Amino acid sequence: MASKIRLEDRECPLSTTLGVVGEWWTVLILHDCFDGYSRFDEFEANIGLSSSMLTSRLKSLVEAGILERKPYQERPVRYEYALTDLGRSLRPVLVSLAAWRNAQLAPQERSMILVDSRTGREVEPVVVDAATGDRVDGTQYVYAAGPSAGDAMRKRYEGVANTHVEART
Amino acid sequence: MASKIRLEDRECPLSTTLGVVGEWWTVLILHDCFDGYSRFDEFEANIGLSSSMLTSRLKSLVEAGILERKPYQERPVRYEYALTDLGRSLRPVLVSLAAWRNAQLAPQERSMILVDSRTGREVEPVVVDAATGDRVDGTQYVYAAGPSAGDAMRKRYEGVANTHVEART
Numbered sequence: 001m002a003s004k005i006r007l008e009d010r011e012c013p014l015s016t017t018l019g020v021v022g023e024w025w026t027v028l029i030l031h032d033c034f035d036g037y038s039r040f041d042e043f044e045a046n047i048g049l050s051s052s053m054l055t056s057r058l059k060s061l062v063e064a065g066i067l068e069r070k071p072y073q074e075r076p077v078r079y080e081y082a083l084t085d086l087g088r089s090l091r092p093v094l095v096s097l098a099a100w101r102n103a104q105l106a107p108q109e110r111s112m113i114l115v116d117s118r119t120g121r122e123v124e125p126v127v128v129d130a131a132t133g134d135r136v137d138g139t140q141y142v143y144a145a146g147p148s149a150g151d152a153m154r155k156r157y158e159g160v161a162n163t164h165v166e167a168r169t
Numbered sequence: 170m171a172s173k174i175r176l177e178d179r180e181c182p183l184s185t186t187l188g189v190v191g192e193w194w195t196v197l198i199l200h201d202c203f204d205g206y207s208r209f210d211e212f213e214a215n216i217g218l219s220s221s222m223l224t225s226r227l228k229s230l231v232e233a234g235i236l237e238r239k240p241y242q243e244r245p246v247r248y249e250y251a252l253t254d255l256g257r258s259l260r261p262v263l264v265s266l267a268a269w270r271n272a273q274l275a276p277q278e279r280s281m282i283l284v285d286s287r288t289g290r291e292v293e294p295v296v297v298d299a300a301t302g303d304r305v306d307g308t309q310y311v312y313a314a315g316p317s318a319g320d321a322m323r324k325r326y327e328g329v330a331n332t333h334v335e336a337r338t
């Protein structure tokens with residue numbers, strides 16, 4: 001049964017995102033794109049993924065509107081892959097993934113760091129509420145059923161809301 | 170060759186994180202845990218994963234130090250799974266994943282939203298530099314080789330640094 005579930009069909013936004021980036025290789029390709037790489041041979045060399053797997057992953061990313069494939073050379077025609085606006089909007093996902101690991105390492109133990117390119121200063125990325133600037137990893141920030149939640153989602157969060165309220169009082 | 174690469178062995182922090190959470194099902198289990206669910210039968214009902222797959226995923230999460238397995242009942246003994254501090258620190262990753270999808274939907278189209286439980290107000294999660302509060306998805310924030318980068322990582326970011334500098338001037 002598990003293999004028949006199409007995560008994209010579920011109404012959970014987390015599942016929908018995972019339907020697009022829920023593959024290690026896909027995230028590594030996006031990492032390359034964000035770092036300025038765009039060509040098939042660059043991805044192949046950096047990621048160590050077989051040519052057929054890489055072809056298939058790039059195709060999925062183009063179909064999902066994350067990457068755009070465009071010619072950069074005629075005779076023979078050669079294509080490169082560029083992030084679309086939708087693809088660029090995945091940046092916080094990649095930053096959060098890398099930040100989790102780096103947070104377990106002392107600064108001098110880190111191999112790859114996020115820096116402000118104007119100053120070279122290392123940046124510590126945190127997720128905050130855009131309205132208040134408060135960090136959203138505190139327990140007062142919880143998921144809840146949204147306006148278009150179906151029955152299953154409402155049921156899921158009825159119980160959770162009670163649990164959270166009890167835990168907090 | 171691709172199948173022989175152990176991503177955990179790579180020095181990239183993104184790959185290391187993916188070595189732990191780079192599986193759809195794993196992220197869905199963590200989502201359940203953050204929402205207050207803790208028992209095997211709850212995960213099974215919520216996620217729709219087969220019992221053997223779920224057992225294996227939970228075991229990996231316990232081994233990775235993300236979840237802790239502890240008895241909640243004697244005779245017969247029953248176990249529940251709780252997030253460790255390390256597991257809890259994955260919260261920004263899940264929040265970023267869900268936020269990406271929700272950002273493509275109008276507020277009234279959303280099925281699952283992050284709210285401030287004190288007020289019920291929906292929160293828009295953004296990733297910022299902890300020191301300045303500036304959003305880090307702008308192009309001035311780039312990855313660079315860190316203090317313990319090996320040759321491959323240094324080489325990767327030598328080229329990228331130049332690209333970025335050229336693109337920006």
